[in-house]
Amino acid sequence: MTDEEIAALAKAAGLEALAARYPEDLRAALETLARHRAALRRDADPMQEPTPAFRLPAP
């Protein structure tokens, strides 16, 4: 990921100040996310529900 791409992501997340001060932390965070994303199975099955499924609060 280029410095420009990282700067754009930081701006979108409202993290410009932190990115300017700790650029290596931001790069490490993005690498961590990419690692997790690579191991996360993605499935578009419309019948699958997340855990916990939404429950209507009792009146």
Added chain:
Amino acid sequence: MNPHTLSLAEAAALIAARRLSPVELLEDCLRRIAALDSRLNAFVRVTVEEAEAAARAAEAEIARNGPRSPLHGIPVGLKDIIDLAGHPTTCHSKLRLDHVAAEDAAVVARLRAAGAVFPGKLATHEFAIGGPAFDLPFPPARNPWNTAHHPGGSSSGSGAAVAARMLPAALGTDTGGSVRHPASQCGIVGLKPSYDLVPRAGVFPLAFSLDHVGPLTRTVRDAALMLNVMSGHREDYTRELGLGLRGLRIGFVRHFHERDMPAHPEMAASLEAAAALMAAEGAALREVTLPPLAEFAAVNRTILAAESSVIHEEWLRTRPQDYAAVTRRRLLPGLLLPAVDHMHAMRRRTALSAAVDAAFREVDLLLTASSMDPAARIEDEAEVERTYPRQARTPFNVTGHPAITLMSGLSSEGLPLSLQLAAPAFAEARLLRAAHGYERAAPWKDMAPPC
């Protein structure tokens, strides 16, 4: 007799028989703390006067009426993300140095009502995620088996204090394995109960849907006695301890430590030896296959990132310099996480929980690795980073099933090896029965660190 060497159950029996006073027990533990803590850094605060007053009150009440519970007069340490009324809950962080808890956490209130005494707050990784770190207001706890090594985390001080015989029991919290990790590296017992069995109110959250509060003790019986009180006496978790392993069907999840994340050879050998011992004790072992460990870990870390982000967003934006560098790096992904990744993780969590539940239709318990490696050297940042995620604990944070870690041997370097057992939801009595059966048959229970 050195009272600090007693297990919780042994001390409770002597207190009930009026052969040991809670004051004698506390004073001996305080002497042990004073002698060792400059090397172990297990405590961030020792609450001597308040604990002494509580021990004296316990002594007087027991003399009049007998003990309220097996925990009456027993010193219990608290990880410093758990509220103790009138004291700071620092979370081991600069960001919380000025905090003072207005009341006890719900689990502390239960322990206090049972008569427990609280001698202090214990070291943690910052906010239960950032550590070990040397850029925090308190030093990191060290491993009593060898102080050059990490004691595991994030409930580091809880693991170190119990293993070093400073305290018979402590509380920790477990979001991705943080009760069971220090148990595995310090050679003690760490229990993560079923999700929501123990209340989390008054415990600083890391990720609410993954967070669990659990006891660290030296024996399985002590863990059961702690859980009786921590769960609000939902059941008597000691009731099956005498039944042993005979007749239990145990699924051995070998692929976790053989294929998914190959374990250190000594850890792998100790797991095989433990499985053989369980079979010799009458359990029926068979191999079980679950989804790959990496998938559980990705789901755990993605959900953790999302849930922790709402708590730390403002501080990360306004006071990033007040976190340890490692904490900042571990929390930042939550502020950059696409919502779609979080939803994939939540949907996959449903499937992973179903897969584990399906396994429990075939077997009574699962046997797995806990840590893949003995404790890393604490100042070897690269080795700590390499070994930190090499574990099989996160599956049971994702699914919420109860799991326990206990010692399964000693490495050639003299560091503890460990195993993990897991059970169906709310089957803690069965889990503790099996763990006690192994503990009784194995030679590790009475091994103490050389400190």
